Amino acid sequence: MKENIILIGMPGVGKSTIGVVLAKVLGYQFIDTDLVIQEKEGKLLHEIIAEAGTDGFLEIEGRINSQITATHAIIATGGSVVYEQNAMEHFKEIGKIVYLHVSYPILEQRLSDIKGRGVVLKDGQDLKALYEERTPLYEKYADIIVEEEHMGVEDTVEALIEQLKD
Numbered sequence: 502m503k504e505n506i507i508l509i510g511m512p513g514v515g516k517s518t519i520g521v522v523l524a525k526v527l528g529y530q531f532i533d534t535d536l537v538i539q540e541k542e543g544k545l546l547h548e549i550i551a552e553a554g555t556d557g558f559l560e561i562e563g564r565i566n567s568q569i570t571a572t573h574a575i576i577a578t579g580g581s582v583v584y585e586q587n588a589m590e591h592f593k594e595i596g597k598i599v600y601l602h603v604s605y606p607i608l609e610q611r612l613s614d615i616k617g618r619g620v621v622l623k624d625g626q627d628l629k630a631l632y633e634e635r636t637p638l639y640e641k642y643a644d645i646i647v648e649e650e651h652m653g654v655e656d657t658v659e660a661l662i663e664q665l666k667d
């Protein structure tokens with residue numbers, strides 16, 4: 502049953518911001534899997550990453566995302582969930598996967614405005630390398646790609662809803 506909409510994309514692309522607005526417009530429930538992880542683990546994301554390491558965090562993220570059950574929900578995921586094949590296969594089964602895309606220069610600007618969140622970077626990896634590594638994974642799992650270049654939140658939500666009708 503494809504009753505849910507799952508938002509994927511780089512950190513700062515707007516999965517949480519767009520997700521909550523979309524949920525209001527469509528009358529759906531809203532789930533932010535980052536918050537589910539924090540609640541289940543009883544720790545902040547950056548504390549989990551610091552304690553468990555990036556591999557440990559990915560294992561926890563993959564397990565918790567694979568167990569999300571919902572109907573008629575907008576599910577905003579964490580940017581690193583695409584490394585977890587089990588979680589992505591689960592999402593494919595329960596919903597339509599929407600990849601929110603912005604170009605690297607815009608993303609870099611966005612992330613400089615929203616500091617203080619954990620990002621899963623390997624040793625020596627910078628944001629550009631992370632962007633290049635993840636882009637093919639987001640494209641691989643996406644049912645729909647929404648291009649939000651130079652758009653505000655409301656216009657992005659409108660474009661997403663239009664693409665859902667196709």
Ligand SMILES: Nc1ncnc2c1ncn2[C@@H]1O[C@H](COP(=O)(O)OP(=O)(O)OP(=O)(O)O)[C@@H](O)[C@H]1O
Pocket residue numbers: 510511512513514515516517518519535577578579580611615618649652653654657
């Ligand atoms: N078109 C747009 N769509 C979504 N967010 C936008 C847009 N333009 C600017 N923003 C801003 O970009 C930021 C997106 O942050 P948000 O927390 O929603 O990202 P996220 O994808 O959930 O990141 P994370 O993976 O870290 O949870 C917000 O500050 C939002 O106001």
Ligand SMILES: O=C(O)C1=C[C@@H](O)[C@@H](O)[C@H](O)C1
Pocket residue numbers: 511512535546547578579580581618619620621622
């Ligand atoms: O893109 C990432 O690497 C992450 C994004 C956040 O949403 C969290 O899921 C976590 O901090 C990792």
Ligand SMILES: [Mg+2]
Pocket residue numbers: 516517518533535577578579
């Ligand atoms: Mg988010």
